């Protein structure tokens with residue numbers, strides 16, 4: 508199963524909607540390959556010499572770089588185009604999603620009535636304040652909007668818009684995030700035969716479902732704080748014939764019993780968490796694992812300790828202009844230390860880069876095994 512599988516919870520765009528979505532994708536590709544790609548040269552040839560002339564030394568921090576790039580007309584043009592491309596993408600998918608909103612709710616009810624898996628919501632689980640108040644990566648309504656008992660829109664936006672978003676970022680389609688981690692587990696922990704698996708911050712469940720296929724004897728759980736996302740994930744898994752047990756729980760306080768899983772995962776979730784929540788998730792990972800169990804946390808490969816001032820500034824764009832409140836926090840998190848603080852022995856912790864099969868990108872992975 509590759510990234511972006513087809514299933515009946517994904518709406519079908521009309522001819523005009525599809526044309527508009529393809530146009531936006533082309534525009535985003537163009538901005539990435541022909542505008543964004545030149546921003547390093549703009550900095551080297553314009554911003555950096557200007558800073559050096561003003562201060563007598565090269566920029567040392569991302570803030571230094573900002574003093575000469577935020578008012579550079581070429582960088583401003585890129586920044587406006589990049590933001591507009593993202594806004595246009597959500598507008599383009601919103602046409603299809605709002606037109607099919609009632610149909611998606613009907614399908615959710617249909618799947619929920621004869622489910623192989625389950626869905627348990629808990630209105631007391633609300634997530635951190637930015638989750639409720641910020642439209643994360645400009646997704647209309649963010650993750651937490653909930654229109655009522657059969658609303659699935661936040662999840663539909665996440666998957667349907669996210670598919671276009673990943674394509675616009677040049678992410679290859681050969682392998683889903685779940686499959687990347689499954690390949691990592693099979694290479695690094697070949698003896699692991701999990702019987703209970705937990706995916707934290709599962710969102711629409713695109714990384715969760717591959718575990719049902721890879722470990723058919725295991726019971727697979729997905730948790731998230733967003734109710735409409737979980738409804739969508741539930742219907743999506745059922746549409747794909749996969750039994751997944753979804754519940755509304757907080758990554759840092761899951762309320763599952765001690766030692767109740769042998770594989771605890773997260774995919775692309777840490778960059779949406781405060782450092783406190785990520786630390787809490789690592790502690791939960793240790794507490795929830797049976798002896799010999801494994802935890803793997805995968806996310807985007809932005810590590811600020813590896814970058815110079817220019818790159819930190821450049822990669823920090825998403826925090827300010829793409830509504831990613833924890834982007835820079837995540838980029839400075841020491842995930843290895845967090846795993847050790849959670850109780851995993853030094854020698855059991857692995858932190859590094861892991862390439863996607865098609866080589867379109869490499870991921871950052873923090874993994875550990877609880878002693879048997």
Ligand SMILES: C[S@@+](CC[C@H](N)C(=O)[O-])C[C@H]1O[C@@H](n2cnc3c(N)ncnc32)[C@H](O)[C@@H]1O
Pocket residue numbers: 634635638650684707708709710711712713714730731732733736756757758759773774775776779780784
């Ligand atoms: C970027 S998405 C995760 C993507 C998903 N794992 C995937 O691979 O497609 C981040 C998710 O984390 C959820 N989230 C945010 N804070 C959380 C928390 N404290 N506990 C659990 N989930 C949380 C959000 O609602 C959102 O669905």
